[in-house]
Amino acid sequence: MSKGANTRETIIGEALSQAVELGLEGVTLGVLASRLNLSKSGLFAHFKSKEALQIAVLEAAVDRFRAQVATPAFAKPKGRGRVAALFEHWLAWLDGGEAAPGCLFVTAAQEYVQRPGPVRDLLVRSQVEWHGALRWATAQAMTQGDFRKDLDPDLFVFQMIGIALGYQHMQKLMNDPEALGRAHAAFDRLLADAAPAAAASAGSAPDSSPIPPNQAVPGQAAPGQAAPARAPQHETSDS
């Protein structure tokens, strides 16, 4: 990688940390230049405007999200286990890590509700892609017979989004120690509601889960599967 490309990556990485903390609108070129020991004109050599930097940061976050959430879940066999893996990896993403203690998309969603323009457009496209992936996995689980035939996959995805956003709210703002347990309990009820009639009447206790044990830990990749960049910090709702 050239020195220029390296600098560009460093700027994006630092801006991403700032954005997760203070929002994409909170990224200031002055603070960024000072933290990276660069001049403002040095920064502008890489990004012609604050908006160009915001777009690069959002694109970097989308790449990370794909690598940490969508890709490892889609490496699992299609069906209920893949849907559960998508949920678990998503929760882990919302928790963030040391480098990014939160979710840029949830923060940016609020920032750009009333701010039309290319940043908002990119954010919406990223959400359309993610919701499409959730719907696809849900429809596959229906075809597999893991979910009932008359399930409304769009409603299922809406409910899944709600649980994730509720978790983020209760965990991050409210510091509720029960948030993770409740998110799992809510998702378990959603899975039970989606189960075919026979499975539903058999109950939704962990032991009746149709997922083989080796699929119940999203961070544990099977041979030949890409391991997620960062192992989720939770056990799954089925383990």
Added chain:
Amino acid sequence: MSKGANTRETIIGEALSQAVELGLEGVTLGVLASRLNLSKSGLFAHFKSKEALQIAVLEAAVDRFRAQVATPAFAKPKGRGRVAALFEHWLAWLDGGEAAPGCLFVTAAQEYVQRPGPVRDLLVRSQVEWHGALRWATAQAMTQGDFRKDLDPDLFVFQMIGIALGYQHMQKLMNDPEALGRAHAAFDRLLADAAPAAAASAGSAPDSSPIPPNQAVPGQAAPGQAAPARAPQHETSDS
């Protein structure tokens, strides 16, 4: 009302509109002074700091939320109908009106995740109060026999919060025309899941709703009940 108190109210009203649009951190004294044709020193005569203004704006939003959401719902008889009214008034609040096209609390929740201090503390207290009101109404519905005895009221409230946040996300950011219908469908399933065994087996079709028709329109206050400041724009999930 004195001229000073009037000016203070005008400042808070304008700042609230700005905050709903751009966040509480987006409230700038310069823009505010110019929009209100006041000098910056004139503004500072009413609020000694930006933080003091942010707190006054948040307190004003809490007052409006109580008046538009909690108070009219609690004017209804306790039980399932009151819980449904809380949900409907909440959705209408999230939609906002011409003066406030969104929800300050959802915006501020993202802004203050990583910003400790008195504004965040007040925001968290307002959410604790609201979640407590939801839990109280849920527990009442259990005592009334409208909800099953083994319902976990905290999980129910968590799920309700999730549906509301999912609705806000899909409606405001994604402009999804199906958002309102899905929020109602998700809440209907939540109510069905909370129903006592007999009611649950009778199905959750609108006709089986135990809510008398005159309670199903939150904006329509019964005699002696305080009407909400603004009638919700939705029909309820039970109408």
